Amino acid sequence: MSIRSKKNLFVVLLAGALAFGLSSTALAQNTPSGTTIGNTATLDYVVGGTPQAQVTSNTASFLVDNRVDLVVTTIDGAIVSVIPGTFAQVLTYSVTNNGNTVQDYSLTALDATLGAFGQPETFDAVNVNVFVDDGDNVYTVADTDTYIDELAAGVTITVFVVSDIPLAQVDGDVASYDLMAQTAVGGTGGALGGDILTDDSANADDPAVVQIVFADGAGVVDAPYDGTFSSRDGYMVVTATLTAVKTTNVVSDPINNAVNPKAIPGATVGYQVLVTNNGNAQATTVEVIDSIPTNSTFLFGSVTTVPVAGAVVSYSNDSGATWTYVPVLGPNGTDPAVTDVRVVFATLAGSGSTAQENFRVLIN
Amino acid sequence: MNRAIIVTVLVLLLGGVANASVELNTVALTEITTTNETGQEVTSLVPAGKVVPGDEVIYTIHFVNSGTEPASDVVITNPIPDHMVFTKVESSPDGASVSMSADGGSRYDSPRNLTVEDAKGQPRPAKASDFTHVRWIFQNSLEPGAEGNVSFRAQLQ
Numbered sequence: 001m002s003i004r005s006k007k008n009l010f011v012v013l014l015a016g017a018l019a020f021g022l023s024s025t026a027l028a029q030n031t032p033s034g035t036t037i038g039n040t041a042t043l044d045y046v047v048g049g050t051p052q053a054q055v056t057s058n059t060a061s062f063l064v065d066n067r068v069d070l071v072v073t074t075i076d077g078a079i080v081s082v083i084p085g086t087f088a089q090v091l092t093y094s095v096t097n098n099g100n101t102v103q104d105y106s107l108t109a110l111d112a113t114l115g116a117f118g119q120p121e122t123f124d125a126v127n128v129n130v131f132v133d134d135g136d137n138v139y140t141v142a143d144t145d146t147y148i149d150e151l152a153a154g155v156t157i158t159v160f161v162v163s164d165i166p167l168a169q170v171d172g173d174v175a176s177y178d179l180m181a182q183t184a185v186g187g188t189g190g191a192l193g194g195d196i197l198t199d200d201s202a203n204a205d206d207p208a209v210v211q212i213v214f215a216d217g218a219g220v221v222d223a224p225y226d227g228t229f230s231s232r233d234g235y236m237v238v239t240a241t242l243t244a245v246k247t248t249n250v251v252s253d254p255i256n257n258a259v260n261p262k263a264i265p266g267a268t269v270g271y272q273v274l275v276t277n278n279g280n281a282q283a284t285t286v287e288v289i290d291s292i293p294t295n296s297t298f299l300f301g302s303v304t305t306v307p308v309a310g311a312v313v314s315y316s317n318d319s320g321a322t323w324t325y326v327p328v329l330g331p332n333g334t335d336p337a338v339t340d341v342r343v344v345f346a347t348l349a350g351s352g353s354t355a356q357e358n359f360r361v362l363i364n
Numbered sequence: 365m366n367r368a369i370i371v372t373v374l375v376l377l378l379g380g381v382a383n384a385s386v387e388l389n390t391v392a393l394t395e396i397t398t399t400n401e402t403g404q405e406v407t408s409l410v411p412a413g414k415v416v417p418g419d420e421v422i423y424t425i426h427f428v429n430s431g432t433e434p435a436s437d438v439v440i441t442n443p444i445p446d447h448m449v450f451t452k453v454e455s456s457p458d459g460a461s462v463s464m465s466a467d468g469g470s471r472y473d474s475p476r477n478l479t480v481e482d483a484k485g486q487p488r489p490a491k492a493s494d495f496t497h498v499r500w501i502f503q504n505s506l507e508p509g510a511e512g513n514v515s516f517r518a519q520l521q
Contacts, residue, residue, distance in 0.1 A: 205413020
């Protein structure tokens with residue numbers, strides 16, 4: 001026999017209608033592992049018109065397990081430019097604990113043979129080390145930790161791969177490194193816990209034990225669900241590659257003047273030095289020094305440069321020992337005291353940029 | 365006369381206690397997917413042993429009238445456990461209605477009628493994550509020996 005409840009009843013709701021809003025339910029937080037989640041229901045009922053004592057169910061409980069999840073990402077937006085022969089060059093990565101447990105992480109810089117940012121690898125850096133940032137997001141000698149100690153859930157830390165670039169490397173050389181972070185047991189500050197190499201997927205579920213569940217994705221050289229993550233970064237050697245080409249031409253002679261002039265005594269001869277930077281790096285303080293040839297005399301005021309801006313011209317009257325001589329106008333427009341001419345270009349961009357020095361002499 | 369009434373009341377009370385008792389048992393389950401011999405994926409429910417944030421737990425509450433009298437006006441109430449966000453009702457007995465609370469159990473209503481205060485103190489419709497309690501209100505009485513389940517799903521945060 002069915003008895004209608006006297007309570008005001010709602011229309012029976014479809015379960016589906018209750019699911020609204022689910023899609024907007026983001027993971028607001030990661031419940032810490034080891035938290036006990038218990039559920040208890042109660043039941044009220046009436047017998048023969050008399051409300052009965054409330055019935056309380058058992059409590060169904062489980063312990064929240066350790067969701068191991070991490071991400072390693074290089075935060076260098078592009079391959080890192082380095083100069084041959086430099087020390088402590090830095091690749092920068094971030095390591096994020098996306099799990100629900102304080103973890104340690106052991107760190108390894110793996111030499112990557114495939115290259116970074118689409119650039120094939122051509123050399124290996126030396127003295128390669130991994131250091132954990134001390135909080136300022138900049139590598140300094142104060143960053144000495146070689147593993148991540150006690151990284152709380154949801155926290156990101158910066159990690160550096162630091163190495164030296166051999167002097168022998170040439171423009172365009174590439175060295176790549178994968179930073180591999182391996183989840184390790186946390187909970188003891190100041191010491192690296194043991195690596196967590198396997199999870200509990202092979203073990204029976206136990207509601208009373210905090211078990212380990214790998215939930216990490218795949219990095220550049222690691223598999224998903226393995227407790228590790230890796231990201232690739234690299235160095236590219238950029239250097240200036242300078243070439244200088246000197247040319248000469250006879251401007252005029254006393255017999256033919258400017259028409260097919262010949263290099264005879266009294267002729268005016270021009271010299272040009274063209275410097276080209278075919279490297280990828282800008283060169284600075286490019287110095288061109290030219291001696292006045294024997295049996296010729298420097299023509300006063302004949303030095304020109306391309307470009308004019310950023311070029312500083314100086315003269316020597318002692319074969320380059322000093323560069324403080326100020327030329328004076330002498331016989332036939334010459335200054336016989338000038339022994340050397342120097343032009344210093346402040347900068348010379350790479351990729352085929354040029355700078356030119358010109359001067360003229362009179363053949364004795 | 366008075367004595368007879370007292371006896372009758374006593375008998376009724378004793379009868380109520382002895383003859384109508386409803387028992388309640390709850391379990392936490394999770395879904396696992398396995399591949400059977402013919403290569404088909406099979407989803408089954410197992411006791412919730414390995415649960416990490418993001419996992420969904422199915423709470424199933426079993427009820428049985430182990431007494432000898434029908435139980436009427438049956439109401440099962442389940443607070444949503446801490447760290448869990450209600451996702452949906454999984455199953456309800458025939459003729460039972462479901463209502464929710466978003467204020468710790470003071471007021472129960474259809475979810476669409478429930479509101480909570482937003483940051484500015486203005487009411488806004490309650491979301492799944494706002495629900496604090498789920499309640500089943502049985503329209504039919506529970507006959508002696510009758511049993512069944514109610515269940516809901518919640519996600520570990």
